[in-house]
Amino acid sequence: xxxxxxxxFFLARFNEHYRTRREHLSRAVDALRAQLETLLxxxxxxxxxxxxxxxxxxxxxxxxxxxxxVTTLALLCGRELWRDQGSEGPGLVSRLMGSVVTEEFxxxxxxxxxxxxxxxxxxxxxxxxxxxxxxxxxxxxxPFWRGGRRNH
Amino acid sequence: xxTTYDVADRFTPDIGGRFRSxxxxxxxxxxxxxxxxxxxxxxxxxxxxxxxxxxVTGMPTSFLEEAFGGLFRLHRDLPTERVLQLVKIEAxxxxxxxPYVRFAEDAMRVSARR
Numbered sequence: 001x002x003x004x005x006x007x008x009f010f011l012a013r014f015n016e017h018y019r020t021r022r023e024h025l026s027r028a029v030d031a032l033r034a035q036l037e038t039l040l041x042x043x044x045x046x047x048x049x050x051x052x053x054x055x056x057x058x059x060x061x062x063x064x065x066x067x068x069x070v071t072t073l074a075l076l077c078g079r080e081l082w083r084d085q086g087s088e089g090p091g092l093v094s095r096l097m098g099s100v101v102t103e104e105f106x107x108x109x110x111x112x113x114x115x116x117x118x119x120x121x122x123x124x125x126x127x128x129x130x131x132x133x134x135x136x137x138x139x140x141x142x143p144f145w146r147g148g149r150r151n152h
Numbered sequence: 153x154x155t156t157y158d159v160a161d162r163f164t165p166d167i168g169g170r171f172r173s174x175x176x177x178x179x180x181x182x183x184x185x186x187x188x189x190x191x192x193x194x195x196x197x198x199x200x201x202x203x204x205x206x207x208v209t210g211m212p213t214s215f216l217e218e219a220f221g222g223l224f225r226l227h228r229d230l231p232t233e234r235v236l237q238l239v240k241i242e243a244x245x246x247x248x249x250x251p252y253v254r255f256a257e258d259a260m261r262v263s264a265r266r
Contacts, residue, residue: 057174064212071251085242085250094254101213101255103221103263106170 022139025077029135032073036124039066043100044117051110060106067097074127078134092130096123153199154240157190160207170214179218187219188227194238195231205243211252221259225266232264 043066046059074093075082081089099119104110159167163186168177187203194201205211220241224232241256243249 057169060214064214067213068210071248074251075248082247082250085244085253087250090247090250090254093251094258097213097251097255098258098262101217103217103225105217106174106214 025135025138028073028076029131032070032077032131033128035066035070035073036128039063039070039096039100040117040120040124042066043120047116047120048112048114050112057106063100063105067100070096070127074131077131081130081134088130092123092127096120096127099123153197154202155190155194155199156202156204157186158207159203159205162186165208167208167211167215169212170218179212179215179222182215183219183222183226187223191223191230191235191239195234198238200238200240202240202242205241205249205253206245208243208249211243211249211256213252213255216252216256217259220256221263223260224263236260236264 042059043063046063051059071093074089078089081087081092099116099122102113102116104113163182164177166177168175168179168181170178171180172178190201193199220239223235224230239260241253243253
């Protein structure tokens, strides 16, 4: 009887732990996609316009903030893509950074470069796709004892 | 042989913007006061140099582009291949900074190709 009570207690705790983890992962991926959409919009606007950093550095500051947030969320969403400095996760985020921030970024008298929007969109789409796939792998390929739905 | 430069301890944990006009601890200041002298020393001695960013509160991309991308763009006398071999950027204990480390390395390579 005691064993049955203890067993059901730990089973419930175990189930709750992984349910929370699954929800957390899903929300983090959704938040990342929303941040990427915003980053794509503001950085495309930035590169299409003649905004001058001397007038106000607010656009550059906002883009830096979004890049930082995307980095944090990407790390939360794809731990398995983040084994070391050379792994896929840091590489994808770095590619996105490189598409947004060039030697002209933040310079006084910067010239617009509307073609940059395509490179930013491509890097953002690749990052979103890889992390969405990573979430699917976690939810549908991982065994149930790791919070996945396989064998359920 | 390697020399390690701990950015948080020896420069600042709170990194600034791109140019000196953006405020203290800028990428321009870091390049001129730290990176360039250390790179020239490394070229003379043959000792590689590691810039360790563990402990900084953040790594703004414009700081990194100016500090490391600007190295070849503004100092064209530097032997690019030799410098790329000697300079390493790292933050081994801070996974959140790994994309920034990759970005800084790429910024150096991109400006070296131009």
